[in-house]
Amino acid sequence: MLFQDRSEARQVIVQAWQRHRCGLPLEPLAALIVQVVAAHPEYHALLEDPQAAVAAEFPPGAGQTNPFLHMGMHVAIQEQLSTDRPPGIAALVTAARPRFTHAHALEHRLMECLGQVLWQAQRRGTAPDEAAYLECVRRMAP
Numbered sequence: 001m002l003f004q005d006r007s008e009a010r011q012v013i014v015q016a017w018q019r020h021r022c023g024l025p026l027e028p029l030a031a032l033i034v035q036v037v038a039a040h041p042e043y044h045a046l047l048e049d050p051q052a053a054v055a056a057e058f059p060p061g062a063g064q065t066n067p068f069l070h071m072g073m074h075v076a077i078q079e080q081l082s083t084d085r086p087p088g089i090a091a092l093v094t095a096a097r098p099r100f101t102h103a104h105a106l107e108h109r110l111m112e113c114l115g116q117v118l119w120q121a122q123r124r125g126t127a128p129d130e131a132a133y134l135e136c137v138r139r140m141a142p
Contacts, residue, residue, distance in 0.1 A: 007054055010068050013037065014050045029075075036074040039104060043067040073111045086130040089137065096140040106140075113137050 016030035017037050026034060037043065046053050046067060058066035084090040093110065100106040113136035121128040 006068075009072060010054045011050075013068060013071060014047055014053050017044075017047045018050065032075055032078055033071070036071050036078070039074075040067070040071060043071065070111075073114060074107055077107050077110050077114065086134060088134055092134060092137045092141065096137065099140065109140055110137060113140075 012030075013033055016026065016033040019026055019030060020034040020037075037047065046056065058064055058069075080086070080089050081093060093106070096109075097103070097106060100109070113133055116136065117128045117130075117133040120132070
């Protein structure tokens with residue numbers, strides 16, 4: 001998912017959930033977003049008030065997870081696995097899967113690797129290091 005700004009990204013998530021709740025047809029990306037939101041009932045109440053959800057602040061030091069970042073990372077990981085991008089990610093995740101009781105727990109571990117690589121890229125002002133990301137995922141395999 002690529003968006004111009006935070007508000008646009010949040011609106012896509014909110015709108016996908018609203019369409020789902022109204023029983024409206026969903027595009028493939030919206031269907032993926034709904035699948036991720038459905039797995040996170042703790043965020044449903046937030047999404048019921050679209051304006052408040054889009055405007056909400058989740059400062060890093062407040063001790064609260066940013067639900068949009070969290071769900072967005074789940075979506076990003078699902079997209080990576082479906083496209084095998086970066087190349088080899090799908091095979092590495094398949095190899096790591098036996099170590100995890102639930103796919104959701106595996107995705108949370110992948111999110112740690114992805115978050116680490118994205119943080120480093122932002123700090124350095126560079127593109128994310130795919131090799132470092134794949135190495136982090138590789139270390140998850142038995």
